Amino acid sequence: MAQNTLSDIFGSNVFNDSVMRERLPKATYKALRKTIDEGIPLEPAVAEVVANAMKDWAIEKGATHFTHWFQPLTGITAEKRDSFISPTQDGRVITEFSGKELIKGEPDASSFPSGGLRATFEARGYTAWDCTSPAFIKDNTLYIPTAFCSYTGEALDLKIPLLRSMEALSKQALRVLKLFGNTTAKKVITTVGPEQExxxxxxxxxxxxxxxxxxxxxxxxxxxxxxxxxxxxxFASIKERISAFMKDLDEELWKLGIPAKTKHNEVAPAQHELATVYNTANIASDHNQLTMELMKKIALRHGLVCLLHEKPFAGVNGSGKHINWSMSTDDGQNLLDPGHTPHENAQFLVFLCAVIKAIDEYADLVRVAAATPGNDHRLGANEAPPAIVSVFLGEQLTDILEQIENGGATTSKQGGVLKVGVSTLPALPKDSTDRNRTSPFAFTGNKFEFRMVGSSSSIANANFILNTIVAESLSQIADRLEKATNFDEEVQLLLKEIVRKHKRIIFNGNGYSEEWVKEAEKRGLPNIRSTVEAIPALIKEKNVKLMEKHGVLSKVELESRYEISLENYIKTINIEALTMLDIAKQQILPAVINFATKIAESINSVKATGLNVDISAQTELLGEVSSLMSEFKKNISELENAVNEASNMNGDSYSKACYYRDVIFTKMGILREIGNKLETIVDAELWPLPTYADMLFNI
Incomplete structure (x- = not known):
């Protein structure tokens, strides 16, 4: 690498604020900053100047193409690359990149999931430049982050609802801040720091x-x-091969301005984690998509493959994505920072209670944010938060809310100092609250950690849902407090009411325990165990009203996402079932037959000697293998019949998804169990698949 220091590397391939300030005329820079900071429309003349400067910078960096980079409802990113060249009459070329090309693109909208919004013959869609997320260079291409919508204006991506939700939350949070006397803040930003397993x-x-x-x-x-x-x-010592991968990954991420901070081994063998410093929600979402893409790409350079599925290996911990979520003003105030005496911090308590109220009232939407076929294997499996949504606050804040409920908070529990008992070790400042890794939504000092999201998912879905439900809570709070004749008294009364009504969602205990499942049922908290059960929340009347009120998603857009989610579930399980049948019929069954034949030949060979030798071990083994093989073949046929029946099913998507969950997925589990028994018996030399021990420990 040409650069020598981390500060030289970081952001070197990003058209960031410092590059814009250096390369744009002062008036153009100010106009663009107004668009970014205040949402003022960008004038075409300004876009033209920006595009030309962006092109020159990119070409100097070795770029030959540009692309509008967007996030359709496939869950991954999409791009179409165009070169900067434009032919001239004399047979030469010049490089061009116009303001129009920067601002708008036209990908084929009918080729991406639309949930019925677009027919095959209705191909036109648009990508629009998201100037709040910096352009960057990757693979000799200038990447322009964009939003993706249909010809009729509906959102066809993950970014548009996220951007809408950020504006909705900012609008409602500013109303509340104004009531507390904060008139300097012009925007409230949702900040996000994902931890990727x-x-x-x-x-x-x-x-x-x-x-x-x-x-x-x-x-x-x-x-x-x-x-x-x-x-x-x-947290064990990182193997040299893995460390080399992590080093390359860090450097590539840093070049793109992605603040990769922490890396370590995770609980399961061959499992690891990367955490980034928090950023504005839409930028953090873009960064996480890039992180997942680069993990896969760079792993291949090291002869490795990166698996982002939530549960690639049964019986060991799966992978999640913890999202550290908070709200901050544009002048740097974290609205979820309790301070040293949170019981006296009324503004903090209002924002805290707004979040608690939102999570309780819209727990079904919070569950949807983590609903994927892969995550069904992980949630509630004594390794990840349960499917029951709850909030962990810790001793200090729980105590303060109990005081509020009982008449008013007057004290805050303090952590003190922890003495380890070794004279050479320093006394450690002790936090006022422990942490709880079993909680799906835990307060961790000055933010909430949403721990249910699956490792392969875009964080945009979780964030637009969190933003919107909290915006609604703040809207209701602002409506009430704006009418108050005695503001301080009304705040105390409001906090007391929220605590009394929504304290059922607060749980500081062991979320993995069976006792909590029973207790949650008593409290009336939903236990939505599968993705199929979760998806209908998208089209519940109260949730449609919520999304439409804040302009995040229309009823039509929600209905499209409902259909897409069900279709994704059906297709995922169908592909898994077909793949399982292929492996069972073409690899495992022939290997088992081969093994049984060898045992039979061994028995016959011994018998042919005429010696009176005990062959009961071989006979019993042949009987066991033959019995399991027969059972295996029978269940192959049963799964095959179920898949064929599903392919011929008519009716609505929800009924079909239920069939895949209840029938096909169940039959897959039975077939797997028999196959796994055969693996433990068949000669390792004949078994056609690398084992778990081979894959998890052979790096």
């Missing part, structure tokens, strides 16, 4: 697993003799 396995092993290639998870696989039970992988 992932697995790395050797590519040679991966290439032999059709299930990993086609579905991202193992559809067969017996538990390894050793898994994670020794607890020796979490």
């Amino acid at each position: 992932y697995f790395l396995i050797d590519k040679k092993m991966y290439d032999k697993r059709k299930d990993l290639i086609l579905t991202g998870r193992t559809l067969f696989g017996a538990k390894s003799p050793k898994g994670q039970e020794m607890e020796d992988h979490y």
Whole structure:
């Protein structure tokens, strides 16, 4: 690398504020900043100047093409690259990039999921430059972050509802701040810092697993003799090969201005985590999409494959994505910072209670934010938060809310100092509250950590839902406080009412326990166990009203996302079932037949000697293998019939999704169990698939 220091590397491939300030005329720079900071429309003449400066900068960096980079409802990113060249009459070329090309693109909208918004013959769609997220260079291409909408204006992507929700939350939060005397803030920004979990396995092993290639998870696989039970992988010394991958990943991320901060081994063998410093929600979302893409790309350079599926290996911890979410003003005030005496911080308590109220009232939408087929394997599996949505506050804040409910808060519990008992070690400042890794939505000092989201998901969905439901709580709070004749008294009364009505959502105990499931049921909290159960929340009347009130998604847009989500579930399980059948019929069954034949030949060979030798071991083994093989073949046929029946099903998407969950997924589990038993019996030399031990420990 040409750069020598981290400060030289960081953001070197980003058209960021410092580059804009250096390369744009002062008037153009100010006009663009007004668009970014205040949402003022960008004049075409300004766009023209920006486009030319952006092109010159990109070409100096080696770029030959540009692309509008967007996030359709596939969950991954999309791009179409165009070169900067424009032919001239004398057979030469010049480089051009206009303001119009910067601001607007026209991808084929009918080729992306639309949930019925676009027919095949209705192809036109538009991408629009999101100037709040900086352009960057990757693969000799200038990437322009954009939003994606249909010809009729409906959102066809993950970014538009996120941007809308950010504006909605800002609008309502400013109303509340104004009541507390803050008139300097012009914007409230939702800030997000995602923690990305992932697995790395050797590519040679991966290439032999059709299930990993086609579905991202193992559809067969017996538990390894050793898994994670020794607890020796979490935070352990990072292997040299993995460390080399992490180093390259950091450098590539830093070039793109992505503040990769923390890296370590996770709980499961071959599992790791990368955390980034918080950023504005839409930029953090863009950065996380890039992070996932680069993880996969850079892993291949090291002969590795990065697995982002929520549960690539049964029986060991899966991967999630913890989203650290907060609200800050444009002048730097974190609205979820309690300060040293939170019981006296009325503004903080109002924003805290707004979040608690939102999570309780819209728990079904919060659950949708984490609903994917892959995440169904992980949630509630004693490794991740349960499917029951609850809020952890810790001792200090819980105590303050109890005081408020009982008449008024007068004290805040303090952490004090922790003495370890070794004279050479310093006394440690002790936090006033412990942490709770079993909580799906935990307060962690000055932010909430949403821990339910799956590792492969875009964080945009979770964030637009959090933003919108909190915007609604703040809207209701502002409506009430704006009418108050005695503001201080009304604040105290309001806080007391919110605590009494919504304290059921607060739980500081063990979210993994069966006792909590029973307790949650008593409290009336929903336990939405599967993605199929969660999806209908998108079209519930109260949720449609919420999204339409704040201009985040229309009823039509929500209905399209409902259909897309069900279709994604159906297609995912169908692909998994077909892949499982292929592996079972073409790889496992022939291997088992081969093994049974060898045992039979061994028995016949011994008998042919005429010696009176005990062959009961071989006979019993042949009987066991034959019995399991027969059962395996029978269940292959049953799964095959179920898949065929599903393909011929008519009716609505929800009924079909239920069939895939209740029938096909169940039959897949039965077939897997038999296949896994066979793996533990069949000769390792004959077994066609790398085992869990091979994949998890052979790096």
